[in-house]
Amino acid sequence: MSKLHVTRRTVQVLVVVFMLLIPVLARYQNYVAAREIDRVLERWSGTAAGGVLQAVDTTMRALPGAEKERAGRVQRDRAQVLEYAQLARGGPWSATVGPVSMTDPLGAVESMVASRALPWVLLASLLVPLAATLLLGRIFCSWICPVGFLLELTDKMRGAMRFLEIRPRDLKPSRTTKYGVLAAGLVLTAVLAIPVLGYVYPPAIVGREAHDVVFAFFDRAEMGRFGPWAGGLSWMALLLVAIISFEVLVSRRWWCRYVCPGGALYSLIGWARPVRVKLQSDRCTQCALCVAACPEGLNPMKNQMGMECDNCGECVASCGDDALAFGFDGPLIDVLRPSEREVHAESKQ
């Protein structure tokens, strides 16, 4: 387990935690602002929903300035707690964390194409994702996207399939398909004047389903039903099931490599990213561990870290010869430092 791998997993888990925490915070805000939260807590004490709400409330009250004394009793500072409760909102499709608003470029492009307008708020919301992608490439796919994470985990099920004597296929269609999907989706968006891709974009679906499941949990509690629940999922969750089944049985990382319109857009934006994995061929022993490790199915030994690479760093982590490392490279760097290239060419002669 390398440090890079552990860091990436931690970020991915944090994203999932946040995704589930945000709807909880939304409900907490509602109970503070428009209900009597103390009575809700009292009524729900000893139940799962009560426990979750109590945990959030205790955390909130422990934050600086969230409590005040009035008439000899320590109480919530309502205004301050409501301020804290709005720190995180949304989901992987579009979110605010603290003062930073972030929107998936796919959503922004869709909104632009459908409405033929680019308001300042949308531009501001694009700032962080665009900057990160221009610099680091498709890192949303490898470090943030909860569906990418899910598919990485279900990847392990292919072994289980083999154990069950079911031979998983590994079809490898063309990677350019996803650019076609993106183009077709944007044409459809322009024709209908409605952002269409957001309905079927897996990270957006996961965010919505996470909200629905958490809200169903609290809705049941409000009706006095505190038992285990399995509601809230819409039939759109079936699309995720279909993607996972395909992943396990038909083709590895099928959605991310060949179909995802969001991934396609991130690839295009990150085309000239300066930070990428670099190969030092003199150190490489051709052991091909990196080829097996690459979730995108690329071959780092051939140094083909083009726009399909999502900078996850698994190849760097897998390399036992220190032949792979993150460095500065790519067309942008070539333009900025043409002299170095010439120097390099001269030294080769």
Added chain:
Amino acid sequence: MSELTRRQVLGQIATGTAAVIGLGTGGWLAAGVGPAVACVRPPGALDEDDFLATCIRCGRCADACPNRCIVGFTEETGREVSMRPGAGQRGTPVIFPRRQACMLCNGVPGDTLRCTAACPTGALSPVEKTEEALGNVDMGLAEVDQHLCYSFNGASCGVCVRSCPLEGTALRAGLWERPEVDPDACIGCGLCERSCVHYPQAIRVRPRGDIV
């Protein structure tokens, strides 16, 4: 171009089919079950057509609403009030005043209405919590059904008038507590509809797009 293997061709067919099914599903979800219906949008919303084109259905405004009156418009959420999302309306933020009405972030800290500050696309433009800005909000218009209203039928009630945040201007109590709506002042928050003790509601908000 290199020769295609059977595996590549099969993969391409599977991927192409999946892509067509995916985009088709998206288009089908966007198309909805009929023409767009008039519904109450959150404050500061663009006109319906522009709104449907601009909104990315991210749900941030719904997360931000302290009164939980904003919900995504789906078959499930609409069922309670017998409404179904029409063309392009699925997943868009909507207020069903009978279920929960907009309290204009009353008593909640902040200078702007929270949903409008949360919107990343400009589908909702920021509304400041000043008397003037709030007065310019136009979500809809309250309408009284005199056949249903208690105050028009021998029992004085006045609950809706008391619930109005612009009491005295938007909604006034007339003789026998009869509600009188000023169409210019009413902003369509729906608190009157929410508070109406008659069922079906004798005072209702007619959505902005539905006012002739």
